[in-house]
Amino acid sequence: MLVGVPKEIKPQEFRVGLTPEAAREYVSAGHSVIIETGAGLGIDKTDDDYRQIGAEIVDSAEEVFARAEMVVKVKEPQPNEWVQLRENQILFTYLHLAPDPDQARGLMESGVSAIAYETVTDAKGGLPLLAPMSEVAGRLSIEAGAQALRASNGGRGTLMGGVPGVLPARVVVLGGGVVGTQAARMAVGLGANVEIFDRSLPRLRQLDEMFQGRVSTRYSTAGTIEQALATADVVVGAVLIPGASAPHLVPREDLKLMKNRAVLVDVAIDQGGCFETSKPTTHQEPTYEVDGIIHYCVANMPGAVPLTSSYALNNATLPFGLALAKHGVEACKMDPHLKPGLNVHQGKIVNEAVAESLNF
Ligand SMILES: NC(=O)C1=CN([C@@H]2O[C@H](COP(=O)(O)OP(=O)(O)OC[C@H]3O[C@@H](n4cnc5c(N)ncnc54)[C@H](O)[C@@H]3O)[C@@H](O)[C@H]2O)C=CC1
Ligand SMILES: CC(=O)C(=O)O
Numbered sequence: 513m514l515v516g517v518p519k520e521i522k523p524q525e526f527r528v529g530l531t532p533e534a535a536r537e538y539v540s541a542g543h544s545v546i547i548e549t550g551a552g553l554g555i556d557k558t559d560d561d562y563r564q565i566g567a568e569i570v571d572s573a574e575e576v577f578a579r580a581e582m583v584v585k586v587k588e589p590q591p592n593e594w595v596q597l598r599e600n601q602i603l604f605t606y607l608h609l610a611p612d613p614d615q616a617r618g619l620m621e622s623g624v625s626a627i628a629y630e631t632v633t634d635a636k637g638g639l640p641l642l643a644p645m646s647e648v649a650g651r652l653s654i655e656a657g658a659q660a661l662r663a664s665n666g667g668r669g670t671l672m673g674g675v676p677g678v679l680p681a682r683v684v685v686l687g688g689g690v691v692g693t694q695a696a697r698m699a700v701g702l703g704a705n706v707e708i709f710d711r712s713l714p715r716l717r718q719l720d721e722m723f724q725g726r727v728s729t730r731y732s733t734a735g736t737i738e739q740a741l742a743t744a745d746v747v748v749g750a751v752l753i754p755g756a757s758a759p760h761l762v763p764r765e766d767l768k769l770m771k772n773r774a775v776l777v778d779v780a781i782d783q784g785g786c787f788e789t790s791k792p793t794t795h796q797e798p799t800y801e802v803d804g805i806i807h808y809c810v811a812n813m814p815g816a817v818p819l820t821s822s823y824a825l826n827n828a829t830l831p832f833g834l835a836l837a838k839h840g841v842e843a844c845k846m847d848p849h850l851k852p853g854l855n856v857h858q859g860k861i862v863n864e865a866v867a868e869s870l871n872f
């Protein structure tokens with residue numbers, strides 16, 4: 513199969529769909545790989561690095577989209593990308609369609625078969641192609657929160673770990689999955705006071721065990737969240753209902769319960785966000801303020817650390833990508849975990865949760 517990788521075009525997105533090491537695996541398996549010139553520069557890989565493993569460098573994204581039988585990307589296609597997709601072509605990337613009906617329509621009209629990283633599953637009920645980026649985003653969320661707390665950035669002026677004689681910041685994490693766990697680890701590492709909320713009691717038990725008393729766990733209800741908001745310095749939004757838009761756990765009116773210039777970090781923004789007042793931001797302008805509360809809502813957080821992120825992502829996507837390259841879209845029928853990854857096929861939304869969420 514001819515596999516193509518365009519350069520990412522979202523603002524400040526420096527990851528790449530295939531690292532040279534991953535591209536080499538495709539070539540070894542007998543596939544051809546074309547890479548848009550400069551696609552790897554964000555991870556310090558030159559065109560020559562790709563040429564050396566047997567890939568062909570092409571001058572434009574247009575050529576990649578026109579020639580490739582499978583396009584491998586990182587972020588969801590932008591409007592000028594989705595118009596270049598076509599029937600009998602596979603797109604393998606993050607899509608996050610539930611909160612994005614325009615993209616959903618664009619992909620349906622293109623006729624492409626689009627497989628979304630974030631809805632591929634594993635035998636343990638996890639999301640193996642989302643997990644590595646959730647690990648990155650979870651860890652970054654605390655760095656982002658700590659930065660936003662600085663007075664020079666509009667925040668309350670609280671130091672995460674406090675100092676002897678002065679209390680540390682209170683960090684509230686909504687959702688104790690991959691993002692939430694990594695956020696909690698980082699916050700604990702900085703010496704913050706941490707509470708994690710989840711709706712799953714088995715998960716709360718695991719977290720309790722894992723953190724050995726360094727983190728408090730709480731069952732997530734509107735009431736318990738309201739109580740926590742009153743004392744929080746940073747609230748990390750890390751919930752997920754796979755395929756669906758994130759539930760709004762904090763309505764706008766609840767911002768008045770919070771301390772002035774406290775910080776909301778909405779990692780779940782790519783699924784629409786879990787605070788009512790969230791709207792996607794970019795690394796260029798990551799924060800904004802609503803009712804005295806600082807919001808950080810960057811939808812491609814891992815793009816800020818493209819080296820770590822591209823390798824972590826490729827480690828997870830490689831076996832699935834190789835299966836798609838070998839068997840085409842039929843691979844989704846052969847692998848029950850790749851099957852839910854197929855979001856758009858023959859002009860229809862074919863993942864049930866995504867279709868339901870979009871009301872399609
Ligand atoms: N902004 C960014 O750059 C990135 C965003 N993400 C997003 O972060 C979000 C979380 O991802 P993961 O941690 O991998 O998901 P996950 O599935 O590992 O964890 C989600 C957790 O939320 C819990 N949950 C569901 N409803 C809840 C509720 N009402 N209250 C409290 N907890 C609830 C679930 O029980 C689960 O433990 C997703 O939307 C994902 O797309 C992930 C990576 C990068
Ligand atoms: C998961 C996701 O949206 C990202 O890595 O940007």
Ligand SMILES: [Mg+2]
Nearest residue numbers: 782811812813
């Ligand atoms: Mg995202």
